[in-house]
């Protein structure tokens with residue numbers, strides 16, 4: 001299995017630190033509003049990466065944080081006249097609803113920054129002891145030039161950064177030893193949440209949060225650090241490396257993964273351009289499975305363009321897959337023979353080719369675009385190589401094969417509660433027959449059974465009409 005490593009700028013064979021296990025940290029969102037579709041891309045992409053490792057029988061420890069203390073959260077809280085905690089709790093809950101809609105597997109652990117302050121303080125203390133950090137008037141800074149490898153992930157040169165860095169100096173930061181130094185701990189300001197520390201009351205900087213939470217839940221060394229678009233490479237991930245490697249004295253992460261940007265109608269998504277969409281807004285128009293399928297239709301490192309047209313294409317592609325699954329379910333329900341015939345066994349063996357293609361695509365740096373093409377090949381095979389004479393075993397095998405692949409993509413083709421049109425028609429016919437025989441108890445029973453599944457019947461002169469409630 002090959003993974004493109006941002007650190008080496010090439011695809012590398014994946015070798016886990018520990019046989020059969022993957023330790024993966026994914027930077028999570030700052031929770032001050034509904035998540036937007038730009039946030040959704042890494043969530044979907046890295047959930048798919050995780051699912052593929054699980055498909056390959058790896059035991060994945062997947063940790064993704066929520067940044068629940070931040071300037072934006074505090075600003076929103078002040079606007080609404082509520083606490084920062086109320087804002088972050090509200091949007092964590094909303095984010096989890098959206099993630100559920102996108103079929104994102106719950107993380108092994110979702111640490112909250114505000115619950116991990118003690119660990120961050122002790123990591124900062126270690127950095128001070130080792131000479132990598134210093135305190136000035138209640139603010140603790142990281143001594144960037146002391147860390148010899150600084151810039152190794154973003155492939156930036158310190159002196160270039162220095163010349164650009166001067167303009168980035170914000171007021172109150174002129175006390176820094178060097179303009180490249182960044183904040184580990186900031187002192188409390190009026191009206192802000194704060195915690196007691198050896199440097200006075202205050203709160204942690206953003207970068208230290210991830211270094212600490214990753215260490216606490218995954219250990220000093222991890223396999224994959226992912227998350228977020230390319231914009232997180234610098235300074236966030238560069239700073240995480242500087243903190244973790246200086247504090248722990250070892251390589252932080254073996255592989256670094258970043259997804260490409262998401263554009264809207266070929267333009268950068270921004271509120272001022274009026275092309276800013278939350279996942280919640282998309283869910284009013286589409287099943288979020290469509291959004292998921294759309295996100296996986298391109299390679300995760302490519303820029304992805306979001307448009308109504310491409311979403312419609314994703315919707316019809318997804319429907320093709322679900323229709324093939326429905327077809328198999330329908331045929332299974334009416335199969336006349338149980339066991340697979342020899343000719344069927346041969347055909348089934350041939351369809352393994354699509355599984356092979358799917359795996360080769362995923363093994364090549366998670367090429368979901370090609371993996372989806374392999375799923376479409378399997379769909380085509382299902383549509384042409386099955387009929388009402390197919391055995392139940394053959395149909396079931398094909399169904400399992402399809403589900404196994406779509407599960408890696410996080411696409412649900414087998415909604416158990418969902419009742420098929422054909423099943424509804426069959427039940428309506430049975431109800432009509434029962435009424436003819438004056439078995440009204442059974443007729444009512446069927447009516448109730450359908451109602452429980454959200455199907456409303458209406459008796460008309462032309463016969464029974466039904467609709468989904």
Ligand SMILES: [Zn+2]
Pocket residue numbers: 026027028210236240
């Ligand atoms: Zn992070």
